Amino acid sequence: MKKKIAILGSTGSIGTQALDVIAANSDIFEVEVLTAQSNADLLIEQAVKFKPNVVVIGEETLYDKVNAALEPLDIKVYCGQKSLASVVENENIHTVLTALVGYSGLIPTINAIKAGKHIALANKETLVVAGEIVTKLAIENKIDILPVDSEHSAIFQCLVGEYINPIEKIILTASGGPFRGKDRSFLKNVKKEQALKHPNWDMGAKITIDSASMMNKGLEVIEAKWLFDLKPEQIEVIVHPQSIVHSLVQFEDGSIKAQLGLPDMKLPIQYALGFPRRLKSDFPRFDFINYPNLTFEKPDLETFRNLSLAFEALKKGGNMPCILNAANEVAVDAFLRDKIGFLEMSDVIEFCMQTINFIEKPSLEDYIETDKSTRQAALNKIK
Structure with missing residues (x-):
């Protein structure tokens, strides 16, 4: 039987290349789920070509557009973050390719693991933020986490x-x-x-x-x-x-x-x-x-301080890598919007690592709260 694949983030760089791989091996793989945040046009194009069972568009205002385009093909269309996090539980899915950007990949990946789906992991932030919880769940549910990062x-x-x-x-x-x-x-x-x-x-x-x-x-x-x-x-x-x-x-x-x-x-x-x-x-x-x-x-x-900050977060453990990741996501977004300079990204990250409350043995709820509070602190620092 063909392996049925769910691609979370199908319109991004990894997602589009994964679809190329699937197309070249159509006797082995079949697309079961495709998701995108806001690139409705490409998502529709992909769905028309690969005919998945389910499609999810994260941006709820785009639901009508996607649904109208795919309804004649009998493809189920859902929208919003809750749908994204739950669609991975579909019983037909064999492997979930998590190609979402940043922290957004955490909860869908956890839900997929709990549902017994194997993970092809292109979302490194999932393990950066909550590595201990995620790997423990994988062992308990007897599923594989197969890395997609080239390294x-x-x-x-x-x-x-x-x-x-x-x-x-x-x-x-x-x-x-x-x-x-x-x-x-x-x-x-x-x-x-x-x-x-x-x-x-x-x-x-x-x-x-x-x-x-x-x-x-x-x-x-x-x-x-x-x-x-x-x-x-x-x-x-x-x-x-x-x-x-x-x-x-x-x-x-x-x-x-x-x-x-x-x-x-x-x-x-x-x-x-x-x-x-x-x-x-x-x-x-x-x-x-x-x-x-x-x-x-x-x-x-010394010049590229982010790498040393990451090693520092790794050695400290607890919720420190979660702080590092959240601060970095905010800093990168600010740099891309010309709000801060290149070197200032490290300043924002270091500030958050020094000021956000450290938790040695965090729960999933602690990670969620840490992410939220770090993002706010980073935004305040940038302002």
């Missing part, structure tokens, strides 16, 4: 067949983004148009800014802790401008395994959806001759 997919691929062999450390690679090698005097005056020009990857605005500030790598560090049950000192970050080596694992005997490939998110998406099978693809192949020099360097933690 975590690389680690996961390196660990296949190595389950009895303890990890000494993992090495997450970072491209360095558009500002690699720049100093603070340069970064002080950069504009969003510069920050949105990533040298290697084509991503959404939020994750592209996170990459430019190195916060994306900081969030990935926290995500890796929960995905692979690691201690902070077992996670290392190294800058690799070519984005060919996607990440590495070092084992206790000193041996290192790496996963390599051209920067193309379709490969980790396909690996997560098809696991444990490696599905044949026509993706472009990497050729060493075209990349005679693969280089590596230490990250500049």
Whole structure:
């Protein structure tokens, strides 16, 4: 039988590429659910092509438009955040691809896990905000959380067949983004148009800014802790401008395994959806001759303070990563709206980490309240 897939965030970068993967493997996968926040036109286009059972549009004012377009196709249409959070419980779904942006992915992912759905995780913030709760639920419900981020997919691929062999450390690679090698005097005056020009990857605005500030790598560090049950000192970050080596694992005997490939998110998406099978693809192949020099360097933690703040949040634990994430989401939005400068994003995050009430063992309700109070504090700081 075909695997029935729910794609949360089908109109974004990951969602559209996932649909390309599904279209190329229509004998294996079938779309059961598609969701989008506000891109009604693309959502309708996708639904007409893939004919899911259910569609959800987050923006309630767009419901009539989407419903009118899809009603002749007998596709159920719902709207709003509650529908988004509950649609994942559909009994026909095998795997939920969570490709939502930021904190919004948390509750739908938790609901999907409780409903026994396997998770293809492209929403790192879910584990950043509430990693302990989410991973515990996954174990209790006997479901897989399969990483879609290229770095975590690389680690996961390196660990296949190595389950009895303890990890000494993992090495997450970072491209360095558009500002690699720049100093603070340069970064002080950069504009969003510069920050949105990533040298290697084509991503959404939020994750592209996170990459430019190195916060994306900081969030990935926290995500890796929960995905692979690691201690902070077992996670290392190294800058690799070519984005060919996607990440590495070092084992206790000193041996290192790496996963390599051209920067193309379709490969980790396909690996997560098809696991444990490696599905044949026509993706472009990497050729060493075209990349005679693969280089590596230490990250500049003084210039790109977000990465050091993320390590600090990871070591502190509790609700501190939740504070880090909420403050960052507000700061990135403010930067994209020209309300603050590039370097000021770190100032906002650090302020929130120093002022929001720390909770050592938070409940889900604590995380929800922490997110809310942090966002308000960040907005007040920006004003």
